[in-house]
Amino acid sequence: MRYIEPHAHMVSRVTDDYHDLAAAGCQAVCEPAFWAGFDRSSAAGFYDYFCQLTEHEPRRAAKFGLAHYCWLCINPKESEDVLLAGEVVSLIPKFLSKPNVLGVGEIGLNKNSRNELKVLEMHVDLAARHQQLILVHTPHLEDKHKGTRLILDVLRNDRRIQPERCIIDHVEEHTIGMVLAAGFWAGMTLYPETKCTGARAVDMIERYGSDRLWMNSACDWGISVPLAVPYAALELRRRGHSADAVDKIIYQNPRRFLGQCPNFAKLAAVND
Numbered sequence: 001m002r003y004i005e006p007h008a009h010m011v012s013r014v015t016d017d018y019h020d021l022a023a024a025g026c027q028a029v030c031e032p033a034f035w036a037g038f039d040r041s042s043a044a045g046f047y048d049y050f051c052q053l054t055e056h057e058p059r060r061a062a063k064f065g066l067a068h069y070c071w072l073c074i075n076p077k078e079s080e081d082v083l084l085a086g087e088v089v090s091l092i093p094k095f096l097s098k099p100n101v102l103g104v105g106e107i108g109l110n111k112n113s114r115n116e117l118k119v120l121e122m123h124v125d126l127a128a129r130h131q132q133l134i135l136v137h138t139p140h141l142e143d144k145h146k147g148t149r150l151i152l153d154v155l156r157n158d159r160r161i162q163p164e165r166c167i168i169d170h171v172e173e174h175t176i177g178m179v180l181a182a183g184f185w186a187g188m189t190l191y192p193e194t195k196c197t198g199a200r201a202v203d204m205i206e207r208y209g210s211d212r213l214w215m216n217s218a219c220d221w222g223i224s225v226p227l228a229v230p231y232a233a234l235e236l237r238r239r240g241h242s243a244d245a246v247d248k249i250i251y252q253n254p255r256r257f258l259g260q261c262p263n264f265a266k267l268a269a270v271n272d
């Protein structure tokens with residue numbers, strides 16, 4: 001089995017997890033910028049985090065033969081302070097030339113507040129000005145449907161944004177349809193407690209097809225399973241999906257989406 005882990009917060013994980021990912025057939029791990037579990041007090045805190053994502057973490061992954069990529073932003077959970085968010089967004093352009101950066105993410109909404117929307121628009125503008133891919137976090141539970149709708153509106157209202165260069169992550173049964181119908185990619189996050197189980201993800205694949213879908217573990221500092229993607233692949237096989245169909249979902253699809261970023265395309269060429 002070969003696969004790409006397109007969404008994992010490795011700064012929160014122990015080194016053994018890199019070992020397990022590599023042993024399970026992972027070819028590359030991609031890390032969106034995220035909330036640390038506490039609010040950072042200054043833009044300098046984000047500067048250090050961006051250095052960790054672009055310099056330290058790729059070295060840690062490389063010890064296990066794993067390519068490490070990242071996405072940069074101030075995440076929606078810390079977007080209430082618009083002034084701080086503006087300072088952080090202005091730090092990002094100088095990191096965009098780092099060889100492992102894939103784009104702007106995970107941006108989006110958390111509580112669907114006005115300030116979060118303002119910061120989302122800042123990020124979309126940043127991505128458009130620098131021709132970056134976009135990875136979007138959608139809110140949890142009761143806020144998800146409305147939040148996803150608001151996010152799609154922001155993206156569609158900016159004429160510079162191409163939906164095929166944006167992935168809307170953490171979709172569930174009630175949001176996947178609107179994401180795919182609008183031409184965006186959809187990400188399914190496999191969590192043991194919230195979001196989506198492997199079995200539910202397979203149900204969605206069987207209902208919506210697998211053209212613009214990927215699965216990820218989004219493993220972070222909370223309860224999560226770093227090998228959730230290969231486990232879901234086993235569930236797909238158990239339910240009769242061919243090895244080629246599984247390879248498409250867990251390897252070729254993320255490679256196709258991420259390959260739109262020249263930094264990622266270079267790795268794909270090395271693997272062939």
Ligand SMILES: [Zn+2]
Pocket residue numbers: 007009032034106218
């Ligand atoms: Zn995440």
